[in-house]
Amino acid sequence: MGSLFRSEEMHLIEMVVQAEAAHATVEELGRTGVVQFVDLNPELNAFQRSYVNDVKRCDELERKLRFFKEQVEKAGLPIAPKTEAGAAATEASSLVQGARRGRRYGGAGAGMAAPADAGGANLDDLEEHFVELEAGLVQLNANQEILDSAANELTELQCLLAQTSVFFDDAGAAGDVFVSQTSALDANGPSASSPLLGTGGRLGESAPGAGTASSRAVQLGYVSGLLEQTKMARFERLLWRATRGNHILRQCTEAVELSDPASGEPVSKIAFIVFFQGARLRTKITKMCESYGANLYETPDTASARQQLLVEVEARMDDLELTLDSAAEQRERVLSVIAASLEDWLDIVNREQRIYHALNLWKSDVSSRALVARAWAPVWGDSQIEAALARGVARSGASVQSFFEVKVTSSPPPTYFVTNKYTAGFQALMDAYGMARYQEANAGVFTIITFPFLFAVMFGDLGHGALLTMFAAILVAYEGRIARIPGRPEMFNMLFNGRYLILAMGVFAMYAGLLYNDCFGFSIDFFGSNWSRPSDGDAHLIDPDRVYPFGVDPGWAGATNKLQFYNSFKMKTAIIYGVTQMLFGVVLSLTNHLYYGNYIDVWTRFIPEVLFLGGMFGYMVILIIYKWVTVIPDPPLILTVMIDMFLKAGSVPAKDEMYSGQGAVQIILVFVLLVAIPWLLLPKPIILWMRKKAAARRAGHSHGGATEALLAPAADGTEPEGDGHGHDMGEIVIHQIIHTIEYVLGTVSNTASYLRLWALSLAHAELSEVILDQVLFRGLKAGSAPLIFAAFTVWALATVGILMIMESLSAFLHALRLHWVEFLSKFGASDGWKFEPFNLDAPVAAE
Amino acid sequence: MMVLVVTNGWRQSTRRRRNQIGSQDEAGSTSGTKCKWPICGYGCSACCSVISAWGLVMLAVLGFLFSGNDNLVDPEGEMNKSDKEKTGTACYIAAGMYLATFIFSVWQFKLNTSK
Secondary structure, three states: OOOOOOOOOEEEEEEEEEHHHHHHHHHHHHHHOOOEEEOOOOOOOOOOOOOHHHHHHHHHHHHHHHHHHHHHHHHOOOOOOOOHHHHHHHHHHHHHHHHHHHHHHHHHOOOOOOOOOHHHHHHHHHHHHHHHHHHHHHHHHHHHHHHHHHHHHHHHHHHHHHHHHHHHHHHHHOHHHHHHHHHHHOOOOOOOOOOOOOOOOOOOOOOHHHOOOOOOOOOOEEEEEEEEHHHHHHHHHHHHHHHOOOOEEEEOOOOEEEEOOOOOOEEEEEEEEEEEOOHHHHHHHHHHHHHOOOEEEOOOOOHHHHHHHHHHHHHHHHHHHHHHHHHHHHHHHHHHHHHHHHHHHHHHHHHHHHHHHHHOOOEEEOOOOEEEEEEEEEHHHHHHHHHHHHHHHHHHOOOOOOEEEEEOOOOOOOEOOOOOOOHHHHHHHHHOOOOOOOOOOOHHHHHHHHHHHHHHHHHOOHHHHHHHHHHHHHHHHOHHHHHOOOOOOHHHHHHHHOHHHHHHHHHHHHHHHHHHOOEOOEOOOOOOOOEEOOOOOOOEEOOOOOOOOOOOOHHHOOOOOHHHHHHHHHHHHHHHHHHHHHHHHHHHHHHHHHHHOOHHHHHHHHHHHHHHHHHHHHHHHHHHHHHHHOOOOOOOOHHHHHHHHHHOOOOOOHHHOOOOOHHHHHHHHHHHHHHHHHHHHOHHHHHHHHHHHHHHHHHHHHHOOOOHHHHHHHHHOOOOOOOOOOOOHHHHHHHHHHHHHHHHHHHHHHHHHOHHHHHHHHHHHHHHHHHHHHHHHHHHHHOOHHHHHHHHHHHHHHHHHHHHHHHHHHHHHHHHHHHHHHHHHHOOOOOOOEOOOOOOOOOOOOO | OHHHHHHHHHHHHHHHHHHHHOOHHHHHHHHOOOOOOOOOOHHHHHHHHHHHHHHHHHHHHHHHHHHOOOOOOOOOOOOOHHHHHHHHHHHHHHHHHHHHHHHHHHHHHHHHHOO
């Protein structure tokens, strides 16, 4: 294994595996997780591949499992978590099965029939099992639905019977009114004294046309049933229109709560009864009821008959309930068996699915009865691959050993960094911008220190840093427990994955807070301030020879020129950090040139780049430090010194004088800067052009009329990076011009970009001070406990909301940008591609 | 009267059946073994306990600094000594108030977590 500085050394390998061993081999390789298969059939679409049927089968199994899961969740049963033992057991069973299969194939001599083996056999069993379970479950569900709807009907009837009795009783009591009204409407109505519904007219019999002579009562028909509460008003209106008011609708005031047997949704229904006259109205009303989805039931109109029916219904209901209970029990038994191993099954099916997807990338060679696979793998993984291939053959019982060989290829290998849980967060941060080119200097290594550092420069506060550290420390301390929580929110997951990054950021912010002497806006006097401030006079130094030992003297707190001091201090440190980091980036580009053997780039790129950056801003940094450490009477502004260095080259104005010999140094620097630009621009294209000419001449001598195309490979040997060596000369020139302009302008603009360190740092300090003064100190100065209590809560919430969340996010983003653009652009090509090994034990990515 | 009896009988039986199918929680919630005094929820009580703990510590420190007439809390020198002492006492009282809210919210948090 290599270091994190350069990505792992990779090579392309080709594996030849006997068809029967293919499945087991892929599984074994997936367990080691060191290979990334290359698609050998890019011309085939998903449906033309050899294992498409197996993939489909897995999809079908997955669908069944999803159905099971849905049912289990609906029943509210807990799903057992994935067991390690389960995976081991399936492995063991698949081993046994594989051996059996192998023997069978060997005996029959039908080795080529289908490359099925251990996993395939296991999958067969599972499939059989699933089909049985699904059929059983569907049957149970159907039964349940039938029973439920029967129970619902009985309930409805029961309610209706109970409630209609009230209607009939009412009707009996108010009989006179009804009769007089109905008889008035009815032209040939009988005498007014006859009671309403006097004789027992069962629903079918009470057709008005067939008015029996024996009965002297009004032959009113009626329809009774239950309707959903929400539809009642519309039903009533339509009823009125259809009968022109010739009806009496009675509805119950209390709704019955039922559950819909098909969907399981709760519905509330209302019992109603409609009295009317005439056969045509009966059909009309019945149809209306049907279209509104009302369930109609026949109810006898005599109290005794109703009572009898009610008793009957109750008896039937008790029977039904027993059946329902046993059905539910049975269903629960089946579902709990499923729930116990659902996750394990899902795991197995997912693994199989991924194995077949990987197998689809392989090329089958029918004539030689073998499968060919190509994969990228780190060089150190050879022994593991060899062992995995051997295990695959052993498990499947294939007769021919598999083997692999290293292939030479011109395509660029993938970039593979082996990270641990601490470095992974930092590496992911840099990979997000662009994957490093294969074996290029990795910015991720340096990010581990520089990223939290630059963050802390902007977020420097002892108190805020401590809060951040505490938060990250909790995440780190309970990482095992948190990782097991399923269904964490996305936002929290991001924080959790970056917990070590946040921890480092917090610790660095505490350090920077100590340097700035800032803790929630307070300054803490650790070592005794060097300033004394009497209440009646100006501040003065206590001991001019003593220096406050660490960080900023707390005497600055409360001083009127505090902001001026911090302003200058933070701006200058920002420039120093920026120039240092950029120079470091340029040095990293030197390691790249040397590593790739581009010695020409050392001379034509690295040296002029260092001279340009160092000559301009390196000199400025030296001036800044010089001004800090020496006592200059009436010190000049560094900015004017820098400007005058260019505008008045050669002479140093008296106000800019910092040290003797300044003029000579500055004229040399200006000269160096002026030389560095054409140096960066011109030599590389010229050298390449001359080399090309020489090569053409040599080729012309030896072959006599060689073509340009023949030259390219010869030149590539000395120039691995040589994009454009065999290409057009104009492209190289343009490339170089762009690079030169980018670098020269970038030197100025990137340095200016580092000033964000200054701006954000000041903003953070000022904001925390303002919130402290305006919120907490208002309460404190009032001197009353309830006010202090309230002020603290407001202050704490503002601190967390504004300073901790918003400010840390902005500092994070700015630190990220400085690394991506200002630092990485100095050396990184970032045009690599990521190595994503085929790993069965890794969590499934959503496909 | 009849109506009520019949419908209630049915409802009870449905509920019984659902409870058998459903999880233990549902059965538990009806018998009332859960949180007795649920004044604030899980997130709220956690947030309150953190802020109360912070307030308790920080106000105690501030109270100490004010009572000790420390320069740190008043770098501009705007307050006189008796004001500072008064503020210090008030800080201690406020810290005591946070102690009370801390105990309360931790109790609430425990109620929310122990089911």
